[in-house]
Each structure stands twice: as C-alpha cells, then as structure tokens.
Amino acid sequence: MPELPEVETTRRGIERAVLGRRITALALYDRRLRWPVDASLPATLAGQRILEVGRRAKYLLLRLDHGTLIAHLGMSGSLRVLPQPTARAAHDQFDLALAGGLTLRFNDPRRFGSLHYTAEDPAQHRLLRHLAPEPFADAFDADYLYRITRARRAAIKQVLLNGRLVTGVGNIYASEALFRARINPRRAARRLSARDCARLVRAIRAVLNMAIRAGGTTLRDYVGTDGNPGYFRQKLYVYERAGRPCRVCRTPVRKLTQGQRSSYYCPHCQP
Numbered sequence: 432m433p434e435l436p437e438v439e440t441t442r443r444g445i446e447r448a449v450l451g452r453r454i455t456a457l458a459l460y461d462r463r464l465r466w467p468v469d470a471s472l473p474a475t476l477a478g479q480r481i482l483e484v485g486r487r488a489k490y491l492l493l494r495l496d497h498g499t500l501i502a503h504l505g506m507s508g509s510l511r512v513l514p515q516p517t518a519r520a521a522h523d524q525f526d527l528a529l530a531g532g533l534t535l536r537f538n539d540p541r542r543f544g545s546l547h548y549t550a551e552d553p554a555q556h557r558l559l560r561h562l563a564p565e566p567f568a569d570a571f572d573a574d575y576l577y578r579i580t581r582a583r584r585a586a587i588k589q590v591l592l593n594g595r596l597v598t599g600v601g602n603i604y605a606s607e608a609l610f611r612a613r614i615n616p617r618r619a620a621r622r623l624s625a626r627d628c629a630r631l632v633r634a635i636r637a638v639l640n641m642a643i644r645a646g647g648t649t650l651r652d653y654v655g656t657d658g659n660p661g662y663f664r665q666k667l668y669v670y671e672r673a674g675r676p677c678r679v680c681r682t683p684v685r686k687l688t689q690g691q692r693s694s695y696y697c698p699h700c701q702p
C-alpha cells in the first residue's frame with residue numbers, strides 16, 4: 432500500500448506538471464472504486480483550474496476554482512502524468528485531461544482507491560476531519576507521543592499504526608524508525624521514556640524524509656508520476672530482511688507478526 436512518502440512523492444510530481452492548468456474533461460472508465468465516483472463529477476470539474484496540489488495524510492488534495500478534489504491511491508493505485516493521447520492499459524480507472532495536452536491517469540488493479548469532490552473546506556470532509564496528527568505536523572512532537580502512550584499497554588509498533596493517534600507512518604516506516612531509534616517493536620508503549628519518545632519522533636521524521644528523497648518504496652505495485660519505482664527499498668535496514676545480517680552489527684534480523692502485520696528488528700540493536 433502506498434504510504435505517506437509515496438503519496439508525497441506523487442504530490443510533488445503532480446504539482447510540477449499540473450499546477451495552473453485547466454481541466455478539460457474527466458473520463459471515468461470505471462466508477463466502482465472503494466466508493467462509487469459521483470457520475471456528475473465530469474460536469475462539475477470541466478473548465479476548473481488547478482490552483483494548488485496539497486496532501487493530508489495519504490489523501491491528495493487538488494484545490495480548484497470552486498472546490499477540492501480528494502484522491503486516495505488505495506492499496507495498489509498510482510497517478511501518472513501522461514501526454515495526450517496515450518493508449519489505455521489494464522486497470523486504468525480514470526483520466527483527468529488537462530489543457531496543454533497532458534492527462535493525469537489513475538491506475539488501480541484492486542480498485543481500493545477513491546475520488547471525491549467537495550465545495551466546502553476539505554478539512555471538514557468526512558474522510559479528513561477525524562484524522563490524527565501526521566509525523567510532519569507541529570502537533571506530533573515528543574510531548575504528544577509521550578502523552579498518548581502513558582496508558583497504553585499495546586506494543587509501540589501497534590501504536591504507530593493506530594490511525595486515531597498518528598496517521599501516515601505505515602508498516603514499512605514504523606519498522607525502520609524503531610530500528611533507527613533503537614526501540615524494540617514489542618516494547619509496551621507506556622514503558623517509553625520521554626527521551627525514547629523524542630528519539631522516536633526524530634527517527635520517524637528522518638526515515639520519512641529519506642524515503643521521500645528516494646521517491647518512496649516500491650515492493651509490488653507503486654510507481655511515481657513518471658512511471659518509475661521508488662528506490663528507498665535499497666536503503667531499508669530491517670524491513671523484509673529477516674535472516675540477513677543487520678547493516679549495523681551483523682546480527683541476523685528477525686521477523687515477527689504484530690496485529691497481522693510483519694515487523695522486523697535487530698535483537699542486538701533493539702534489545
């Protein structure tokens with residue numbers, strides 16, 4: 432599933448190509464995404480200009496003349512900037528055609544992505560208004576992490592994946608950040624000290640920034656707006672490296688399952 436770095440990489444790629452362009456048409460090839468796309472949306476979007484390309488957690492926000500498009504990549508989706516005309520491929524779900532001969536094409540084999548429109552403040556949309564702070568927000572700091580972990584017996588890895596507490600970390604980056612912070616993923620969240628929390632916040636931000644600079648992480652489906660995969664996979668320290676030597680101490684990396692998700696850690700570096 433594309434996580435925050437992949438979505439931010441997509442946002443940056445889209446922004447360079449579409450900012451200021453006018454929408455000429457929305458071609459819906461299959462409205463059956465995670466939620467059915469509104470059949471009236473093509474008429475609503477035609478003629479509107481893209482004024483800003485933003486992001487909230489894993490949602491892309493395209494601010495228009497009279498509203499905002501809210502897009503989610505789902506589990507296997509990708510948005511690519513292509514010249515018009517470009518032949519359709521399997522699993523292409525919609526084309527957002529733009530003035531100047533470009534199209535923004537959404538491909539999603541599993542159809543768990545989504546496309547919504549709101550004429551109101553997007554922060555108040557039902558998909559966004561209850562989202563927790565994300566790692567780059569000022570609200571997500573060491574004090575916040577320390578405060579929300581005080582009464583939680585759950586493992587810290589599970590807390591990082593709890594979207595009601597923090598949004599956008601994702602499974603890959605939680606494992607990598609815990610390694611960087613030298614915290615075992617099984618440690619009870621309430622047993623983290625204030626210093627642990629400060630170190631973990633710094634690690635989360637550092638790992639996410641590194642992944643964004645590398646264009647995200649491609650494990651299976653994800654490609655950026657130019658069709659290229661993300662290259663952060665080559666820089667992973669523990670994720671999907673079970674049995675291989677730790678890049679720091681050479682101890683074999685271990686794998687365990689937490690909440691039906693795979694976790695990876697070094698038993699020496701993360702005691």
